Amino acid sequence: MSKKLSIISFSGNFxxxxxxxxxxxxxxxxxxxxxxxxTFWGLNAxxxxxxxxxxxxxxxxxxFGFLMGGLKVAPVSRLNFFGISPKVFRSLxxxxxxxxxxxxxxxxxxxxxxxxxxxxxxxxxxxxINDFVPEVKDVLGVATFLKLADGxxxxxx
Amino acid sequence: MSKKLSIISFSGNFxxxxxxxxxxxxxxxxxxxxxxxxTFWGLNAxxxxxxxxxxxxxxxxxxFGFLMGGLKVAPVSRLNFFGISPKVFRSLxxxxxxxxxxxxxxxxxxxxxxxxxxxxxxxxxxxxINDFVPEVKDVLGVATFLKLADGxxxxxx
Amino acid sequence: MSKKLSIISFSGNFxxxxxxxxxxxxxxxxxxxxxxxxTFWGLNAxxxxxxxxxxxxxxxxxxFGFLMGGLKVAPVSRLNFFGISPKVFRSLxxxxxxxxxxxxxxxxxxxxxxxxxxxxxxxxxxxxINDFVPEVKDVLGVATFLKLADGxxxxxx
Numbered sequence: 492m493s494k495k496l497s498i499i500s501f502s503g504n505f506x507x508x509x510x511x512x513x514x515x516x517x518x519x520x521x522x523x524x525x526x527x528x529x530t531f532w533g534l535n536a537x538x539x540x541x542x543x544x545x546x547x548x549x550x551x552x553x554x555f556g557f558l559m560g561g562l563k564v565a566p567v568s569r570l571n572f573f574g575i576s577p578k579v580f581r582s583l584x585x586x587x588x589x590x591x592x593x594x595x596x597x598x599x600x601x602x603x604x605x606x607x608x609x610x611x612x613x614x615x616x617x618x619x620i621n622d623f624v625p626e627v628k629d630v631l632g633v634a635t636f637l638k639l640a641d642g643x644x645x646x647x648x
Numbered sequence: 649m650s651k652k653l654s655i656i657s658f659s660g661n662f663x664x665x666x667x668x669x670x671x672x673x674x675x676x677x678x679x680x681x682x683x684x685x686x687t688f689w690g691l692n693a694x695x696x697x698x699x700x701x702x703x704x705x706x707x708x709x710x711x712f713g714f715l716m717g718g719l720k721v722a723p724v725s726r727l728n729f730f731g732i733s734p735k736v737f738r739s740l741x742x743x744x745x746x747x748x749x750x751x752x753x754x755x756x757x758x759x760x761x762x763x764x765x766x767x768x769x770x771x772x773x774x775x776x777i778n779d780f781v782p783e784v785k786d787v788l789g790v791a792t793f794l795k796l797a798d799g800x801x802x803x804x805x
Numbered sequence: 806m807s808k809k810l811s812i813i814s815f816s817g818n819f820x821x822x823x824x825x826x827x828x829x830x831x832x833x834x835x836x837x838x839x840x841x842x843x844t845f846w847g848l849n850a851x852x853x854x855x856x857x858x859x860x861x862x863x864x865x866x867x868x869f870g871f872l873m874g875g876l877k878v879a880p881v882s883r884l885n886f887f888g889i890s891p892k893v894f895r896s897l898x899x900x901x902x903x904x905x906x907x908x909x910x911x912x913x914x915x916x917x918x919x920x921x922x923x924x925x926x927x928x929x930x931x932x933x934i935n936d937f938v939p940e941v942k943d944v945l946g947v948a949t950f951l952k953l954a955d956g957x958x959x960x961x962x
Contacts, residue, residue, distance in 0.1 A: 493798060493799070496794065499824075499828075499960070501820075501821070501824055501962075506658075506688055506689075507658070510656075510658055510687065510688065510804075513768060513790055514656075514790050514794075517789060517790030517791045517794070518790065518791060518794055520791065521791040523794070530824065531820055531824065532820075580772075583772050583773070583774075584772055587771050587772055587774070589768060589771055589772050611827060611903060614901050614903055615894075615897050615898055615901055615903050616897070617897075617901070632831060633827055633828050633831030633832065634831045634832060634834065634835040637810065637828075637831070637832055637837070637958065640958060641807060641958075642807070644794065644797060644798075644802045645802075645958045645959075645960065646656070646802065646803070646804040646960070647804060647824075647960040647961060647962050648658075648804050650955060650956070653951065663815075663845055663846075664815070667813075667815055667844065667845065667961070670925060670947055671813075671947050671951075674946060674947030674948045674951070675947065675948060675951055677948065678948040680951070737929075740929050740930070740931075741929055744928050744929055744931070746925060746928055746929050801951065801954060801955075801959045802959075803813070803959065803960070803961040804961060805815075805961050
């Protein structure tokens, strides 16, 4: 049996990020090697300072940094009415004693889940390794990540 | 050759659910073992009674149940202008003699596709096994599903 | 090591199509066999003539052809405010010397990436092989594509 799970975390939506970290922690908890490759909007999940901030260098990249926000402002993909829905979701999670997204991210770190950032997306968005949490192990290109993922299950979320 | 296809069905959108069941029935028809793991919005596809109903226990979970709707009200992910598009889509499917989503779901049941519901998402949304169609074989956690999927192709849709 | 990557390209969004072609070219450049299966909105990426045009036969399919547009009008999945965002994205890509989507598509063709079109989606949307670029190798059903993908990594984007 292959015990390796690799996820290309592309979306910045709250519910999809919750799915990424639920899968990651669930697999790591039973001994899987888990590799997360954050790219495009998914890079939000590993930003050092959360919240709507101005990262990057130029006006355009700043605008993107602002629009992308961070983990605390990640929208739910379908029901994001005026920003209400992530709050409702969090509230449901709290109420039903389910780990919240931030708790899942912390659990992933503790369980030794490997975090990687996508070189090309960082280049487009004007981000450097210093913009991310220290748990980010490396900045990788696509080919290197596919090699890491080889022999296991790979998902694009 | 591995003849196993496993899909994490996350989206509640009409077109994505159509993709899930097209892949599932197409694979099952040529002898694949097919495992569908319904989570988050995807749980709509296996709800016992379709339509905008109030499932679950609390006000918050009722609100979610209402917003999520069911298979008949699943929106198309991109072109959902005032609810017109799923109708147009259905109409196109009918006209061109393509199986509709409901027909695909029925075919999946007949072809022995395995339906599983995600434990954690049910917990968040306040759903129980009784809220689903009887074809749902079991309620699973992530790790158990990954084990079922091992050795085949796994998709996140 | 398996050097095969297969992608079901379902989305018509600019950022997701960029992800498809970045993965495809990145993998092909290091010797992978790459199979792209275009379906639903993803069919936009391989349309012969780009732009908002009227393909297909009936009024309904024409309407869909119009709504779907082509590669040049593909929206960014999250930040598509009044059509501004794909332009901003392109501008960022140009500025930071990253290959644009059109360049990535051209690179994929040159690197021998295999393009396939989904039979069922073409049927629903009233498209024929003549609506696509000549690099489209074949029109396939789901089961045939899964067979091609066997033994490698498969993604749904």
